[in-house]
Amino acid sequence: MxxxxxxxxxxxxxxxxxxxxxxxxxxxxxxxxxxxxxxxxxxxxxxxxxxxxxxxxxxxxxxxxxxxxxxxxxxxxxxxxxxxxxxxxxxxxxxxxxxxxxxxxxxxxxxxxxxxxxxxxxxxLGGRYGEDFMLYRAISQQAPDEMAAKVATYRAEGYRKFQLKVGGDPNIDIERIHAVAELMEPGDVLIADANTGWLMHEAARVVRGVRDVDVYIEQPCLSYQECLAIRQRTDHPFVLDETIDSIEALLRGHADRCDGCRQH
CATH class of the missing domain: 3.30.390.10 (Enolase-like, N-terminal domain)
Structure with a gap:
């Protein structure tokens, strides 16, 4: 052929x-x-x-x-x-x-x-794992009340995972996360995706501002090292994708983190 x-x-x-x-x-x-x-x-x-x-x-x-x-x-x-x-x-x-x-x-x-x-x-490619999987719904960046209203609509349609598009003004992003978090129910998943839009000091403000919220933080800063530095300041779980461009970068970041732990 x-x-x-x-x-x-x-x-x-x-x-x-x-x-x-x-x-x-x-x-x-x-x-x-x-x-x-x-x-x-x-x-x-x-x-x-x-x-x-x-x-x-x-x-x-x-x-x-x-x-x-x-x-x-x-x-x-x-x-x-x-x-x-x-x-x-x-x-x-x-x-x-x-x-x-x-x-x-x-x-x-x-x-x-x-x-x-x-x-x-x-x-x-190796076979199928499981018979079904849960989809998540991306929520386009808008005013906090508008994003909360969209989440309410999608929850009624059956969605239980929500990815909020943040990465703007830290104060407004904190409001966005809190507004949606109030709608969450047991079993729901909330992700705040900054798409690398925050500077480090802005990301630090946001994670402090939502420390009482059960939320994943996705791609807060532009580089993997910046994201890692923010991760070390919070207990929030992190999701990283576009800053991880190679296994080598991931391993270097893991080694740096281990060195930091040994020094402290």
Missing amino acids: KIQCIKAYQVDLPLYEGSYNWSGGKSVSVFDSTIVSVETDEGITGYGEVCPLGPFYLPAYATGTRTGIAELAPHLIGEDPTQLLPLNQRMDIALKGHPYVKSGIDIACWDILGKVSNQSVCTL
């Missing part, structure tokens, strides 16, 4: 709430998604998708996806799409960096492998 053709389709995905707002005044009203199709000489086609959250969130943007795919595609014609490791190595040779561009092609080739082997991609 060989790759015969790679195509990219642009699709607009309007937001149900009209806009999605988070720290630093960032917002998006339409997700610019790219659907990737990888066609083979045996008539089997795989599909993938790349949908970055605008160019100001992570180093990925929609038009870059499609431009990158146009650059990559000629280098992949004739390759076996079921040989995932060699294919990804080929992509890395043909285009340095830009992993988000390659992800849609990679997903499409996993889809082909699943169709060829008559297995779900879930099975190919």
Whole structure:
């Protein structure tokens, strides 16, 4: 089996709430998604998708996806799409960096492998754990009472996990967290996601201001080390994602924390 053709389709995905707002005044009203199709000489086609959250969130943007795919595609014609490791190595040779561009092609080739082997991609990746999972609802950054009203609406729809978009004025963020926390019931999960929007002194003010609230703090500051410093000032559980760009960075942070504990 060989790759015969790679195509990219642009699709607009309007937001149900009209806009999605988070720290630093960032917002998006339409997700610019790219659907990737990888066609083979045996008539089997795989599909993938790349949908970055605008160019100001992570180093990925929609038009870059499609431009990158146009650059990559000629280098992949004739390759076996079921040989995932060699294919990804080929992509890395043909285009340095830009992993988000390659992800849609990679997903499409996993889809082909699943169709060829008559297995779900879930099975190919190791199998399914559990029969169900709880979704969480992101709450776009607005005034505290408006965010609380949205949480009340979504709770009525069955949601029990809520991610508040904070990372703005610390005083208002404290109000936002308290306003929503008053609606929480046993079993609910509340996350305050700053999207790296606070400076360290602002993050410190917020964790002090909500020390009586059962809330996870997500991505308070720009760097992993800054987030770690804030974590050491509070008992709140933390969630980190976009500041963790490698296992090495995570291990370095763990080693630094252990050294700090030994010194004290």
